[in-house]
Amino acid sequence: MLILTCPYCGVKAEETELHGGGEAHLTRFGPESSDEAFEGYLFQRENPKGVHFERWRHAQGCGKWFHAARCTVTLEVFGTYSAQTSEPPQNIRDAISAKRPGWTWRSFA
Amino acid sequence: MKRYSTFAIAREALRHHTGWERAWRKATPKKKYDVVIVGAGGHGLATAYYLGKNHGIRNVAILEKGWLGGGNTGRNTTIIRSNYLQDPSAAIYEKARSLYETMSQDLNYNVMFSPRGLLMLAQTHHEVRGYERTAHANALQGVDTQFIGPQKVKELCPIIRLDGPRYPVLGALYQARGGTARHDAVAWGYARACSDMGMDIIQQCEVTGVRSDGGKVRGVSTTLGEIDCDKLGIVVAGHSGVLAEMAGFRLPIESVALQALVSEPIKPAMDVVIMANTVHGYMSQSDKGEMVIGGGTDGYNNYTQRGSFQHIEETVRSLIETFPMLSRLKMLRQWGGIVDVTGDRSPILSKTPLGNCFINCGWGTGGFKAIPGSGWATAEMIAQGEPGPLAAAFGLERFREGRFIDESVAAGVAH
Numbered sequence: 001m002l003i004l005t006c007p008y009c010g011v012k013a014e015e016t017e018l019h020g021g022g023e024a025h026l027t028r029f030g031p032e033s034s035d036e037a038f039e040g041y042l043f044q045r046e047n048p049k050g051v052h053f054e055r056w057r058h059a060q061g062c063g064k065w066f067h068a069a070r071c072t073v074t075l076e077v078f079g080t081y082s083a084q085t086s087e088p089p090q091n092i093r094d095a096i097s098a099k100r101p102g103w104t105w106r107s108f109a
Numbered sequence: 110m111k112r113y114s115t116f117a118i119a120r121e122a123l124r125h126h127t128g129w130e131r132a133w134r135k136a137t138p139k140k141k142y143d144v145v146i147v148g149a150g151g152h153g154l155a156t157a158y159y160l161g162k163n164h165g166i167r168n169v170a171i172l173e174k175g176w177l178g179g180g181n182t183g184r185n186t187t188i189i190r191s192n193y194l195q196d197p198s199a200a201i202y203e204k205a206r207s208l209y210e211t212m213s214q215d216l217n218y219n220v221m222f223s224p225r226g227l228l229m230l231a232q233t234h235h236e237v238r239g240y241e242r243t244a245h246a247n248a249l250q251g252v253d254t255q256f257i258g259p260q261k262v263k264e265l266c267p268i269i270r271l272d273g274p275r276y277p278v279l280g281a282l283y284q285a286r287g288g289t290a291r292h293d294a295v296a297w298g299y300a301r302a303c304s305d306m307g308m309d310i311i312q313q314c315e316v317t318g319v320r321s322d323g324g325k326v327r328g329v330s331t332t333l334g335e336i337d338c339d340k341l342g343i344v345v346a347g348h349s350g351v352l353a354e355m356a357g358f359r360l361p362i363e364s365v366a367l368q369a370l371v372s373e374p375i376k377p378a379m380d381v382v383i384m385a386n387t388v389h390g391y392m393s394q395s396d397k398g399e400m401v402i403g404g405g406t407d408g409y410n411n412y413t414q415r416g417s418f419q420h421i422e423e424t425v426r427s428l429i430e431t432f433p434m435l436s437r438l439k440m441l442r443q444w445g446g447i448v449d450v451t452g453d454r455s456p457i458l459s460k461t462p463l464g465n466c467f468i469n470c471g472w473g474t475g476g477f478k479a480i481p482g483s484g485w486a487t488a489e490m491i492a493q494g495e496p497g498p499l500a501a502a503f504g505l506e507r508f509r510e511g512r513f514i515d516e517s518v519a520a521g522v523a524h
């Protein structure tokens with residue numbers, strides 16, 4: 001069972017207490033953007049086999065949104081962090097690099 | 110290929126079964142093929158089969174990283190139906206269902222297709238209206254379904270409880286021609302027929318890279334060396350994102366785990382397939398007597414092929430309230446498969462940014478029922494270079510153009 005620590009209230013919450021919100025750190029496009037950019041924002045997803053960043057909501061707890069860094073193969077959690085950021089903070093990146101040497105942020109495409 | 114028949118069984122019985130041959134050849138990769146299909150699951154093998162049968166393209170290799178049919182083809186709950194709401198879905202799923210009817214004769218391999226009838230329970234008034242609408246849509250599409258009342262449901266499935274603790278059964282969408290088939294046999298039957306046409310099925314051969322230049326695929330790198338090809342078909346379900354990344358494009362797909370379980374075998378108790386989408390569980394009884402049970406997908410991306418415990422609990426809870434007699438059954442096995450889910454819950458059969466590379470994916474939680482239709486349409490697309498009538502609506506461009514084939518509302522979540 002997936003267990004994430006809510007960075008706001010500090011509770012170790014298991015997955016029935018949480019609600020997944022999909023891929024994190026999307027670049028948002030709106031009116032005036034190209035069709036390709038808008039399609040990318042709305043539909044294209046990273047779907048990596050390995051390190052993944054997601055939005056989660058502590059739905060049955062404090063109710064706040066936060067971010068989690070996770071491995072989709074081993075279900076290992078590298079860390080959770082505030083939702084008030086547009087990319088993962090350095091301590092999370094270091095934690096991932098310690099376990100997945102050679103890993104880079106947004107190495108794909 | 111020696112044909113399977115009653116006479117073959119009698120002949121072999123008289124000589125201690127020494128005359129059976131391998132169902133398909135063990136192949137080593139050649140330098141180059143006309144078409145390379147990545148993924149020897151049902152969809153990949155069916156694509157190869159119809160490439161050979163309908164289009165005469167037989168210089169084909171089918172590459173499989175594990176063993177043949179060892180992914181979702183061997184992990185599903187074997188349900189076959191075509192009672193979809195949208196026209197393009199009804200067309201391709203009905204094509205598949207009708208091909209299942211003659212598959213055993215066509216492949217000379219018993220796939221044990223059992224059109225035992227399928228019921229999708231309506232347990233809220235919203236669902237009643239939804240399924241009545243689907244029944245009307247199906248009538249226009251030429252798909253044989255009807256909306257039936259609770260008494261008829263009880264007649265078809267005596268073990269059901271109509272006045273459940275949470276949701277009563279208010280009726281059901283009934284497709285009498287829906288049913289089940291033996292999932293492994295579908296993969297094995299196609300593999301045997303492909304091998305017989307001279308195609309190479311190469312197992313334990315993982316694709317590690319896609320080589321391309323000038324917007325065209327040249328070949329693939331694999332754990333068994335480089336293989337060149339004129340055309341490439343990617344048919345890898347849950348790992349579509351991984352292959353697309355190798356080929357350098359992105360997909361509107363996320364992979365999640367979907368799990369199923371089977372009970373200990375019991376005497377015949379239920380001769381239809383029941384799907385209950387509101388309480389979320391579906392069940393049929395296999396020929397061995399096991400109750401084959403499917404449930405929900407995990408709520409987050411995951412490649413683990415097991416699924417989370419809370420969903421077993423959810424599924425079992427919903428089944429016990431619908432079928433109280435199951436409460437003392439022991440479960441034999443539980444497993445998971447990685448399904449590739451799109452935003453509109455409809456598949457992708459499409460050309461890709463690479464000119465001679467085609468992709469068939471996004472079948473999500475309901476790919477097994479579509480295997481022959483999907484293979485038929487993908488083979489047509491690969492052979493002609495353009496999607497045919499069955500595949501045309503399922504292109505990748507539908508997301509950019511807003512032409513969704515929205516089955517997420519119509520089908521609920523379970524397939």
